[in-house]
Amino acid sequence: MHTQTGFGSEPEADMTAAPGVTRRELLKFAGATLALLVSPVGMAATSLLAVRVWPAAEYTRVTIEGNSQLKFTHLLVTDPHRLVVDLEGVEFDSVLQSLPSKVLDSDPYIKLIRAGRNRPGVVRLVVELKSEINPQVFTLAPVGNYGHRLVLDLYPTTPVDPLLALIEKSSPMDAAAGQTGDAPTAADAPAQIARPTPADQASPPRRSTRPAANRLVTIVLDPGHGGEDPGAVGARGSFEKNVTLSIARRLKQKIDAEPNMRAVLTRDGDYFVPLGQRVTRARRVQSDLFVSIHADAFVRPDARGSSVFVLSESGASSSAARWLAQKENDADLIGGVNLAKQDGHLARTLLDLSQTATINDSLKLGKAVLNELGDINTLHKAHVEQAGFAVLKAPDIPSILVETAFISNPEEEQRLNDDAYQDKMANAILRGLRLYFRDNPPIGRTKIAQLD
Ligand SMILES: [Zn+2]
Numbered sequence: 001m002h003t004q005t006g007f008g009s010e011p012e013a014d015m016t017a018a019p020g021v022t023r024r025e026l027l028k029f030a031g032a033t034l035a036l037l038v039s040p041v042g043m044a045a046t047s048l049l050a051v052r053v054w055p056a057a058e059y060t061r062v063t064i065e066g067n068s069q070l071k072f073t074h075l076l077v078t079d080p081h082r083l084v085v086d087l088e089g090v091e092f093d094s095v096l097q098s099l100p101s102k103v104l105d106s107d108p109y110i111k112l113i114r115a116g117r118n119r120p121g122v123v124r125l126v127v128e129l130k131s132e133i134n135p136q137v138f139t140l141a142p143v144g145n146y147g148h149r150l151v152l153d154l155y156p157t158t159p160v161d162p163l164l165a166l167i168e169k170s171s172p173m174d175a176a177a178g179q180t181g182d183a184p185t186a187a188d189a190p191a192q193i194a195r196p197t198p199a200d201q202a203s204p205p206r207r208s209t210r211p212a213a214n215r216l217v218t219i220v221l222d223p224g225h226g227g228e229d230p231g232a233v234g235a236r237g238s239f240e241k242n243v244t245l246s247i248a249r250r251l252k253q254k255i256d257a258e259p260n261m262r263a264v265l266t267r268d269g270d271y272f273v274p275l276g277q278r279v280t281r282a283r284r285v286q287s288d289l290f291v292s293i294h295a296d297a298f299v300r301p302d303a304r305g306s307s308v309f310v311l312s313e314s315g316a317s318s319s320a321a322r323w324l325a326q327k328e329n330d331a332d333l334i335g336g337v338n339l340a341k342q343d344g345h346l347a348r349t350l351l352d353l354s355q356t357a358t359i360n361d362s363l364k365l366g367k368a369v370l371n372e373l374g375d376i377n378t379l380h381k382a383h384v385e386q387a388g389f390a391v392l393k394a395p396d397i398p399s400i401l402v403e404t405a406f407i408s409n410p411e412e413e414q415r416l417n418d419d420a421y422q423d424k425m426a427n428a429i430l431r432g433l434r435l436y437f438r439d440n441p442p443i444g445r446t447k448i449a450q451l452d
Helices: 023-038 162-170 174-182 198-202 240-256 275-282 319-329 331-335 343-352 357-372 410-416 419-439
Strands: 048-054 060-066 071-077 082-088 108-118 122-129 134-138 149-154 215-225 261-265 288-296 307-311 385-387 399-407
Touching: 060 108, 071 134, 071 288, 082 134, 082 149, 108 149, 122 149, 122 410, 174 198, 215 275, 240 288, 240 399, 240 419, 275 288, 288 419, 319 385, 343 385, 343 419, 357 399, 357 419, 399 410, 399 419, 410 419
Parallel strands: 215 261, 215 288, 288 399, 307 385
Antiparallel strands: 048 060, 060 149, 071 082, 082 122, 108 122, 134 149, 307 399
């Protein structure tokens, strides 16, 4: 075992004599890159550009950004729980020195981070953990304004789904019944709902023949971007991800105050949620509607106005819509998705199901919301546009994407940051939702997803 130098007063504990870690674990976590540990290390080859920490209940992410691909090894050790990461070919510079101070006391998973020079050309990070975690460590190729990134995602060993937890809290019986398919749900309160009769089920189209249900509806609100992905950035420096979260929180409050309506957020903090996961979560809580909230941007600062988009099954309705969908879909690249952990299941589900009926409902919802937005802002486009937005691909949930205004327009950027205007925006969307449900009352909750 080599002697560690230049690493404060706790040289031996980590890695060399790691208590509680077996050779098997060591190999499991360090994998093939373990070989790097014994290879000679030359002068610093990578300059570090930035370090960031994104704490959230779901997971905490640590990002280390360099000007070339970072060479690293990592190791999970116990007693106490910590993640040890050796960065090769980097110097312990001011960027890395700033990392420990970026950890908040309130971080759900990280107690503290120690960083220091371990041996020539190797910097060691020791992430001391509050509990056992399940790490995902991966690199991201340069994209947008980012260079090469090394990402440490620290997940709890028992996954946290804040959205599901919220649903269970607000309506335990409904959430429980959601898993039983045809069984009566809490929302199917006896006097309120007429269950579909066999005759109804046999006579298509079902949407016009099934009786309306006066039941609790769930609306998933999706604040665009988050964490590593700031979304569009205004001339005054405001981030789309913050504006979208703020408007979504306001809208959630208003929806929750409505009788028979409740809202849940796909994220309620500054961290990144991959687009496919936003869709998956909406389906898991059997959402009735999905509303993704964004702020538009364009190179010309005079571009302005609100617009509403829905999914297209057959090409975009305009080249501008196609361009926008591509830009929004790039969120996964910028926000950073661990490709090794991607689940192909959703993609297959989407291929199997025709979304025509859902898109028709999405268009109705989009029109209702766009109409109301026209009362508080210029409309960028007078009709609902369509394109292949990844976040709108739930096959069974009418979904819209609202571009509230142009954050790249200095005037609209100012309004987007204004409390009163955010409130107006939330009210307009709420009015659109109400009108949609007035004209398209929710049907009884049976196996809708399967029947469609
Ligand atoms: Zn966006």
